[in-house]
Amino acid sequence: MPQRVLVVEDEIGMRIGLEDNLRIAGYEVETAEDGEQGLQLASRGKFDIILLDLILPVKDGLAVCQELRGKGIATPVIMVTAKSQLEERLRGFAVGADDYMVKPFDFMELLARIRVALRRSLSAAGVGTESLFEFGDVRVDAKRAMAIRGGERLPLSDKEYNLLKYFVTHPSETIPRDRLLKEVWGAAPGSPTRTVDVHVNLLRAKVEDDPKNPRWIRSVYGEGYRFIPD
Numbered sequence: 001m002p003q004r005v006l007v008v009e010d011e012i013g014m015r016i017g018l019e020d021n022l023r024i025a026g027y028e029v030e031t032a033e034d035g036e037q038g039l040q041l042a043s044r045g046k047f048d049i050i051l052l053d054l055i056l057p058v059k060d061g062l063a064v065c066q067e068l069r070g071k072g073i074a075t076p077v078i079m080v081t082a083k084s085q086l087e088e089r090l091r092g093f094a095v096g097a098d099d100y101m102v103k104p105f106d107f108m109e110l111l112a113r114i115r116v117a118l119r120r121s122l123s124a125a126g127v128g129t130e131s132l133f134e135f136g137d138v139r140v141d142a143k144r145a146m147a148i149r150g151g152e153r154l155p156l157s158d159k160e161y162n163l164l165k166y167f168v169t170h171p172s173e174t175i176p177r178d179r180l181l182k183e184v185w186g187a188a189p190g191s192p193t194r195t196v197d198v199h200v201n202l203l204r205a206k207v208e209d210d211p212k213n214p215r216w217i218r219s220v221y222g223e224g225y226r227f228i229p230d
Contacts, residue, residue, distance in 0.1 A: 002028040003048040003118060008038030008064065009080065010056050014103075018051065021107050035059030042068055047075050049117055051110075054081035054092070062095050069096035069155040074145065076117040076158045078110075093198055096157030116186055121145075121158055133168040135216055135229050138207050140168050149207065159184065160203050167217060167227035176224040200225060 005027045009015040015031050022029045030047075032038035035056040042050055042064070050068075054061040065077050078099040079092045089100045098120075099113050131142040139148045147154045147164060156164065162184050167175075177193035185195065204211040218226050 002026055004028045004030070004046065005114070006030050006032065006038065006042055006047045006050045008032045008035065008042075008050065008056065008061070009053045010034060011053075014053075025111055033057075035061065035064045039064045039067055042073065042075065043071060048121070049114055050075055050077045051080050051114075052077050052097070054079055054083060054088070062091060065092070065097055066095040069157055072146075072153045072155050074121075074156060074158050074161060076121050078113060078117060080105075080110075090194070090198055093159070093195060094202060096155075096160070098158045117158070120162060120186070133165075135168065136207075136209075138216075140164060147207075154206050156203075156206065159199055160206070163199055164203055164207070167225070168229070171227055171229045174220045174223050174226045180224065 005022050007015060007018050007022070007029060009018065009031070010033050012033075015033065019029045019031055030041060032041050036058040038050075038052065038056070039059060052061045052064060056064070061079060061081070065079075068075070068077070076098045077096065078101055079089075079097045080101045080103065081088070082103045084102045092100055098117055101110055101113065133140040133142070137150050138154075141148065142165060145161060147156055147161060163180065166180065166184055177196045178191075180196050181187040181191050181193060185191075200217060201211070204214050204217055208214045208216060216228055218228055220226050
């Protein structure tokens with residue numbers, strides 16, 4: 001069965017171009033021309049990945065991504081935008097985006113990034129020898145690729161979930177930022193580690209009672225992070 005892609009893009013030429021090329025590449029594609037329409041489609045349909053423009057009519061891409069994560073929808077999101085500033089990318093990651101493509105881009109690179117995001121998403125849903133992890137009032141269910149706190153599903157992005165899963169499967173281990181970048185993001189050695197810190201802070205805000213004084217995900221000065229189980 002073909003994997004399904006939702007393209008949310010207001011520029012008609014870009015939208016049609018992405019749709020045609022993705023279909024040629026073997027994907028099933030639906031499109032939306034504004035943020036509200038994209039949000040409705042993403043909320044109702046079962047998509048494997050979402051390509052989301054940042055600047056959209058009615059509701060911008062940041063708001064769309066944030067609302068999707070708030071609904072507990074963890075579908076991988078790749079932001080597609082003309083804005084290349086670091087601050088814009090960090091804002092996208094902060095609301096739950098998994099990757100960022102700056103226009104103009106090579107379609108083959110986009111395809112490669114789609115495949116990587118889909119691979120990580122499928123890997124996150126895989127079942128290992130142990131599939132249920134608990135700490136405090138948080139339960140990480142690797143079988144269903146989700147985390148629950150106090151009986152409610154946590155609105156984690158794909159990256160946040162993968163980061164949390166990596167922590168709980170490596171308890172009491174000091175994990176360098178470079179290693180997290182490689183294992184969770186697939187980044188090359190020497191890549192900027194600021195993204196890791198941003199996502200750790202976002203994760204702490206969702207799993208810690210006091211994110212500024214974390215009990216579970218602790219910083220190790222000059223090294224990285226350590227997950228301390230019960």
